Amino acid sequence: MTSITNISPELKHVWHPIGRIDSFSETPTRIELVGDPYVVVRLDGEVKVFADVCPHRYARLSDGVVVGSNIQCPYHGWQFGANGKCAHVPALGAEATLPPAQLTAPFVQEKYDLIWVSPLEPITDILEIPEWDDESLAHVWMPPIDFNAGAAQAVDNFLDFSHFPFVHAGTFGSEKDLLVTDYTTERGEDGWGFVVKYPHLIENHEDPLVATGEHPLVQERFMRYDYRVPFTANLRLEIPTTGMINAIVFWCQPVNADTTRAHIVMIRNDCHTPEDFQAAIDYENRIFTEDLKVIEFLADKSVPLDRGQVHIRSDRHTVEFRRILLKLLNSSTE
Numbered sequence: 001m002t003s004i005t006n007i008s009p010e011l012k013h014v015w016h017p018i019g020r021i022d023s024f025s026e027t028p029t030r031i032e033l034v035g036d037p038y039v040v041v042r043l044d045g046e047v048k049v050f051a052d053v054c055p056h057r058y059a060r061l062s063d064g065v066v067v068g069s070n071i072q073c074p075y076h077g078w079q080f081g082a083n084g085k086c087a088h089v090p091a092l093g094a095e096a097t098l099p100p101a102q103l104t105a106p107f108v109q110e111k112y113d114l115i116w117v118s119p120l121e122p123i124t125d126i127l128e129i130p131e132w133d134d135e136s137l138a139h140v141w142m143p144p145i146d147f148n149a150g151a152a153q154a155v156d157n158f159l160d161f162s163h164f165p166f167v168h169a170g171t172f173g174s175e176k177d178l179l180v181t182d183y184t185t186e187r188g189e190d191g192w193g194f195v196v197k198y199p200h201l202i203e204n205h206e207d208p209l210v211a212t213g214e215h216p217l218v219q220e221r222f223m224r225y226d227y228r229v230p231f232t233a234n235l236r237l238e239i240p241t242t243g244m245i246n247a248i249v250f251w252c253q254p255v256n257a258d259t260t261r262a263h264i265v266m267i268r269n270d271c272h273t274p275e276d277f278q279a280a281i282d283y284e285n286r287i288f289t290e291d292l293k294v295i296e297f298l299a300d301k302s303v304p305l306d307r308g309q310v311h312i313r314s315d316r317h318t319v320e321f322r323r324i325l326l327k328l329l330n331s332s333t334e
């Protein structure tokens with residue numbers, strides 16, 4: 001049986017988000033990705049990412065400080081520039097020939113206000129978000145959420161729709177939504193993603209006209225999931241009764257064997273005031289907390305990709321999700 005975990009080595013060949021660009025400053029930050037530690041620091045205004053280990057005696061650079069344009073190691077004060085090269089060794093004096101010490105840097109890019117890292121040469125690119133530049137929609141960012149489950153388990157749950165009436169009975173889940181009717185899964189052109197469209201019924205507790213009796217509580221909602229390897233999905237929701245559009249972009253960072261960090265932005269047309277933003281964040285948090293009550297207690301932190309679980313018709317797209325991850329694990333990258 002082949003399973004994926006947060007530290008499967010093939011995950012080093014794909015892009016992962018590690019945080020909002022403006023969350024990183026001149027104060028070095030330690031992050032983990034696929035089980036490995038990195039230091040993230042702004043040098044000369046630009047965010048840089050290096051393996052969090054000094055080549056001299058392996059101290060943590062994230063415990064160091066920025067001096068001028070360099071990051072300084074906390075142990076013996078060696079300094080490294082934005083290109084990762086050793087720039088100063090206090091014990092050798094100012095005029096010395098410097099040792100050929102070089103920090104290890106992963107592949108880095110900025111996209112969707114996030115820093116993205118691929119530890120080794122990436123073999124795929126990042127999911128396109130068609131809603132991102134739509135000026136009629138507001139970007140409502142959730143604070144990053146750390147939880148005790150695998151990134152594959154979290155995305156599997158995010159894509160799944162037969163759990164709504166059970167797990168989300170306290171928010172939008174409706175007992176009128178038990179049956180999953182037939183639907184199709186369209187594979188992406190390069191084989192690293194798919195699109196699923198599915199209409200269903202929800203209880204719309206976010207609609208103020210429900211309380212006044214102008215709208216019914218149970219409303220039809222159109223969902224379009226756009227999944228891309230390894231742990232990204234954009235769920236576009238539309239509710240014709242209210243005219244709401246909300247694209248929930250769910251990006252999971254596999255931190256280490258037990259922990260995942262979710263980076264979530266809602267791109268929606270119904271948030272105008274700070275109160276609207278906060279209400280949307282609070283409601284999404286309630287929904288995600290309902291999911292965590294299940295996914296943090298699944299049998300282990302991995303997802304079996306070929307055998308070992310029982311699938312039914314309504315799992316068609318989460319089976320496709322497993323097939324794509326299996327293709328990633330089988331891809332020859334060396």
Ligand code: FES
Binds near residue numbers: 055058059075077
């Ligand atoms: S361990 Fe970093 S300077 Fe010695």
Ligand SMILES: [Fe+2]
Binds near residue numbers: 157158168287291
């Ligand atoms: Fe859920």
